[in-house]
Amino acid sequence: xxxxxxxxxxxxxxxxRDLNGRQTALCDSSQSTGFxxxxxxxxxxxxxxxxxxxxxxxxxxxxxxRLLASGxxxxxxxxxxxxxxxxxxxxxxxxxxxxxxxxHELMVVHPSSHQEALWSFEEVIMSGATRTVLAWLxxxxxxxxxxxxxxxxxxxxxxxxxxxxxxxAEQLPSAAELRLKIERQTIDxxxxxSIIKRRGGWRVDELELALPWGPTATDSQRTRQLLxxxxxxxxxxxxxxx
Amino acid sequence: xxxxxxxLPFLPLEVFEQRDIRDQxxxxxxxxxxxxxxxxxxxxxxxxRLGASLATARSLMPELIHHPRNRESxxxxxxxxxxxxxxxxxxxxxxxxxxxxxxxxxxxxLFGGVHHVRRRLRSRFRRIGHRVAIGIAHTPRASLAFxxxxxxxxxxxFPERSEIEHIALQQLDATLLDCLDLEPKIRERxxxxxxxxxxxxxxxxxxxxxxxxxxxxxxxxxxxxxxxxDPWEAEQPPEAFSERLHLIDxxxxxxxxxxxxxxxxxxxxxxLGKSNLGARRLRWGVYTxxxxxxxxEVGFEQPRHEVxxxxxxxxxxxxxxxxxxxxxxxxLDALRTRHLGLKWIERDxxxxxxxxxxxxxxxxxxxxARLGDSALQRFCILDDHRPEFAWMPKxxxxxxxxxxxxxxxxxxxLWLLEPPMPVRxxxxxxxxxxxxxxxxWWDHEQYRDYFVARDRDETWxxxxxxxxxxxxxxxxx
Numbered sequence: 001x002x003x004x005x006x007x008x009x010x011x012x013x014x015x016x017r018d019l020n021g022r023q024t025a026l027c028d029s030s031q032s033t034g035f036x037x038x039x040x041x042x043x044x045x046x047x048x049x050x051x052x053x054x055x056x057x058x059x060x061x062x063x064x065x066r067l068l069a070s071g072x073x074x075x076x077x078x079x080x081x082x083x084x085x086x087x088x089x090x091x092x093x094x095x096x097x098x099x100x101x102x103x104h105e106l107m108v109v110h111p112s113s114h115q116e117a118l119w120s121f122e123e124v125i126m127s128g129a130t131r132t133v134l135a136w137l138x139x140x141x142x143x144x145x146x147x148x149x150x151x152x153x154x155x156x157x158x159x160x161x162x163x164x165x166x167x168x169a170e171q172l173p174s175a176a177e178l179r180l181k182i183e184r185q186t187i188d189x190x191x192x193x194s195i196i197k198r199r200g201g202w203r204v205d206e207l208e209l210a211l212p213w214g215p216t217a218t219d220s221q222r223t224r225q226l227l228x229x230x231x232x233x234x235x236x237x238x239x240x241x242x
Numbered sequence: 243x244x245x246x247x248x249x250l251p252f253l254p255l256e257v258f259e260q261r262d263i264r265d266q267x268x269x270x271x272x273x274x275x276x277x278x279x280x281x282x283x284x285x286x287x288x289x290x291r292l293g294a295s296l297a298t299a300r301s302l303m304p305e306l307i308h309h310p311r312n313r314e315s316x317x318x319x320x321x322x323x324x325x326x327x328x329x330x331x332x333x334x335x336x337x338x339x340x341x342x343x344x345x346x347x348x349x350x351x352l353f354g355g356v357h358h359v360r361r362r363l364r365s366r367f368r369r370i371g372h373r374v375a376i377g378i379a380h381t382p383r384a385s386l387a388f389x390x391x392x393x394x395x396x397x398x399x400f401p402e403r404s405e406i407e408h409i410a411l412q413q414l415d416a417t418l419l420d421c422l423d424l425e426p427k428i429r430e431r432x433x434x435x436x437x438x439x440x441x442x443x444x445x446x447x448x449x450x451x452x453x454x455x456x457x458x459x460x461x462x463x464x465x466x467x468x469x470x471x472d473p474w475e476a477e478q479p480p481e482a483f484s485e486r487l488h489l490i491d492x493x494x495x496x497x498x499x500x501x502x503x504x505x506x507x508x509x510x511x512x513x514l515g516k517s518n519l520g521a522r523r524l525r526w527g528v529y530t531x532x533x534x535x536x537x538x539e540v541g542f543e544q545p546r547h548e549v550x551x552x553x554x555x556x557x558x559x560x561x562x563x564x565x566x567x568x569x570x571x572x573x574l575d576a577l578r579t580r581h582l583g584l585k586w587i588e589r590d591x592x593x594x595x596x597x598x599x600x601x602x603x604x605x606x607x608x609x610x611a612r613l614g615d616s617a618l619q620r621f622c623i624l625d626d627h628r629p630e631f632a633w634m635p636k637x638x639x640x641x642x643x644x645x646x647x648x649x650x651x652x653x654x655x656l657w658l659l660e661p662p663m664p665v666r667x668x669x670x671x672x673x674x675x676x677x678x679x680x681x682x683w684w685d686h687e688q689y690r691d692y693f694v695a696r697d698r699d700e701t702w703x704x705x706x707x708x709x710x711x712x713x714x715x716x717x718x719x
Contacts, residue, residue: 061701061717065656081602089657092716093621098651108619109609116617120609127605184700187673213652215694215702215718216674223672223693 031160034070035209038193042178043200047071050158051177052151056196058167060088062185065099066211067193071160072132073100083124084108085135086117114141121150125159134162139169148175170196189214244350244406247377247385248327248342248363254280256372257315270307271299279311313339324477326366328516330359335382335474338423341389343382343474355399379410381468383423387440388413391421407468414466415441422466428455440466483513483576492531492568496560499528499569504553506574511549519579520545526556527573530566538563540611543603545580559611655704655716662706662713670695670705670712679706694718 032039032046039045047053047070057064065072072082082101084091086109093103109124111117117137124133147163152175154161163176170181179197186192189211195204250256254272269285271278278294285306290299299306316339323342327334330353333345346359353359360376367374377388378397388410395413398405417440419432437443443451444467452460464470485506493499503526514521522542529535540559546552609618675693690706692715697703702718 059699059701060657061655061703061719063702063719065719081605087657089717090660091621092654092656092658095654095656096621098654099656103621106621107606108621109613110617110619111613112617116613120613123608123612124605127601127608129601129605185702187696215652215704223675226676227672 031071033067034212037207038209041195041201041204041207042198047160048177048199049160050155052147052154052161052163052175054163054165054169054174054176054179054196055182056165056167056169056180057182062182063189063191063211063214064164064182066214067180067182067191067209068134068162069099071162072134080132081105081107081124081130083130083133085121085124085133086111086137087134088136114138118146118150121161122153125150125153125157125161128157130159132160132162134164136164139166144173144175151175151177185211189216243345243380243403244347244401245379245382245385246344246346246359246363247337247379247382247387247389248344248367249375249377249386249389250323250340250342250367250372251375251390252280252282252373253319253340254311254316255282255309257312257319258309259371268307269303269305270309271296272309272311274311316340322370323367323372325513325516326370329366329512330363333476335476337382337386337474341386343385345476350400356397356401357399378406379413380407381410381466382472382474383462383466384410384414384468386423387417387421387466391417393417411467414444415439417441419443423462424459428459431455483510483574483579485509486527486571486573488571489569492570494568496565499565499572500553500557500560502572503556503574504549506572507549507552507556510574510576511547511552514547514576514579517579518582520547520582521552521576521578522580523576523578524552524556525575525577527571527575528565528569529571529573530568531570533571535566535569535571536563539577541607541615543606543610544600545582547582555607555611558608562612562614652718655702656719657717659715659717662715664710665697665705665712665714667707667712669697670703671697 031049033042042048047068055064055067082105084107091106091108093106096106097103109117109120111120114137117135121133121135121137124130142165150161150163153159155177167181170179174197176197177199179195181194181196183192183194183206191209191211193207193209195201195207197203255270258270258272267284269288269290270282271285271290272280273296276296278290278292278296278299281290281292285299285303288303288306290302290306296308299308320336320339320342324334324336327342327344331344331346331349333348335343337343344363346353350356350359353362356378360378363376364374375389375392377385377391379385379388380403393413393416395409397409401409419429419438419440419442422429422440424432432438432443444463448460448464451463461470465472487502487506489502493502510521510524513519520542522545523539524541525537525539527535527537538559540552540555542551542555546555606618672693672695675695676691677693679690679692690708692704692706695703695705697714703714704716704718705712705714707713
């Protein structure tokens with residue numbers, strides 16, 4: 001009996017009855033995603049502490065970082081690098097600071113090749129100096145076995161690794177523990193998300209998450225009026241110049 | 243004070259001996275102005291004496307090896323010997339071209355007493371090819387005299403100050419005058435007076451001595467016995483490290499060149515240890531026989547002095563550099579070092595003490611070594627309203643920016659486009675704004691109206707318009 005209890009308490013063991021709705025309590029180690037609907041669907045009750053997570057999206061600026069925000073921020077005493085490997089744009093430091101990431105602990109790596117990117121990905125995971133890695137890899141060079149390796153290492157070294165991939169990767173097999181696909185972001189700041197793959201559960205489509213913050217569409221009437229005025233002034237000035 | 247006088251009677255010969263191991267033990271002399279200046283034991287056994295002319299010596303022993311004296315390599319070697327002596331004490335002085343002074347009172351305990359220090363000094367110098375005679379006394383000059391005399395007295399392992407003085411003064415009485423650093427003329431006068439030992443002159447009333455031999459000798463005697471202080475300036479370790487290793491046989495390939503490199507790293511590590519320094523930046527050079535080759539630098543986020551740490555990063559760096567296929571010379575320069583003093587106070591940005599190698603530093607070093615300096619970017623925030631100027635890569639400015647107010651969540655985009663991307667307004671759907679940012683009249687004046695817009699792909703952009711038109715400056719990720 002004791003053996004059964006200990007087996008059941010082992011987080012590595014998944015029970016089929018957990019399939020629909022989480023039965024186990026939120027384990028201490030995981031970090032809530034900040035979205036209760038999403039937490040309820042994830043076996044850890046939040047972002048997996050040690051795993052490779054894939055986020056599929058084709059564009060920047062659809063809320064992909066805001067989705068991950070709670071996984072990126074850590075208690076202050078847990079001083080570790082947040083590493084971005086080959087990001088598509090420059091991280092705007094003041095905004096990251098506002099997000100709760102100490103910019104001193106933010107590191108961006110610009111590898112010059114896919115091999116270097118993989119090497120630094122693994123190096124960062126294994127260093128023990130980081131808990132969070134975000135990476136953008138070259139899709140055409142990426143192989144299944146490389147993903148498997150990253151997943152294994154992330155698990156082993158307890159790193160929350162996030163890999164951003166294009167939507168076209170949805171059909172490709174992947175060793176990632178959790179695969180999320182960002183469908184779109186609505187005008188009222190709702191993120192429409194599909195869970196392609198999760199541990200202990202089936203695919204979930206079109207999950208609507210309300211992003212807690214972000215730019216808002218306000219005063220659009222006033223703004224449009226202002227722009228129209230500008231345009232008119234410009235035309236008039238042009239006419240005068242001619 | 244406990245002075246160790248080190249005399250290296252064979253130094254002029256030893257600098258030549260190391261060049262060719264096969265010569266060791268064969269009769270050899272060093273000559274200066276065609277006269278025998280230094281003679282080894284087998285040559286001495288053949289009857290060759292100091293001061294004899296080279297012709298005389300050759301006639302006694304035609305197969306005699308002889309070298310003209312090389313003062314330059316002697317003084318170079320002396321510098322190396324000073325470095326070796328630093329392993330024992332920080333107070334090292336060069337007393338003569340062939341003599342060193344070490345003040346050992348402070349480090350006696352560390353090395354386990356007089357007997358052990360003496361043995362370790364001898365074997366340490368023997369390992370690098372030098373025979374050394376050691377004299378111990380309470381004054382520098384007496385210790386040098388004892389070293390030259392070669393007389394051995396028994397010392398307690400941890401002598402008291404009074405004891406040191408007592409033993410040394412006793413030994414001094416019996417020491418031959420020849421061992422003192424006296425002008426030949428004065429020495430001859432003493433000999434003519436029948437004075438052979440130091441004891442014969444130290445007990446002569448000083449005013450008599452002064453009257454007959456002058457102020458200089460009286461001062462010398464007073465310094466010998468310790469009645470007068472005798473300050474010696476301690477040598478300072480050199481500030482810069484630059485060593486090269488010329489190889490006898492060329493090395494091929496990266497694996498082979500690692501061996502001489504590791505040797506240099508060991509020398510560096512020793513040098514760093516002596517001055518309590520850690521290396522921040524090193525430059526390696528690998529050169530062919532013709533003198534051309536490659537150099538590369540390695541950097542350390544935190545000062546390092548361990549050979550293994552230095553070599554680990556160096557090895558990584560080497561993977562990405564092209565080295566000559568055949569190397570004859572390896573060179574190592576310490577470009578930047580940092581004092582490790584007050585170790586326990588210094589902490590880095592992550593609140594980790596600087597002394598031990600932390601994973602975060604190791605990671606930085608490894609990434610930089612493999613990917614290059616420019617592949618890594620770190621940030622700090624500046625107090626400026628203009629987005630381009632509100633942050634900068636870390637290495638350019640080390641500003642403590644904890645006090646700078648951060649923008650409200652969601653007001654600023656997480657991704658920034660550098661430089662801003664021109665865009666046609668027709669592609670954008672403005673959803674809020676404007677926010678005027680006008681600042682920086684003192685350098686790059688900016689006058690922009692920022693808007694939040696959604697483009698056709700439903701991406702949330704941060705855009706502005708200025709005199710040139712519309713630009714996307716960032717994405718709300």
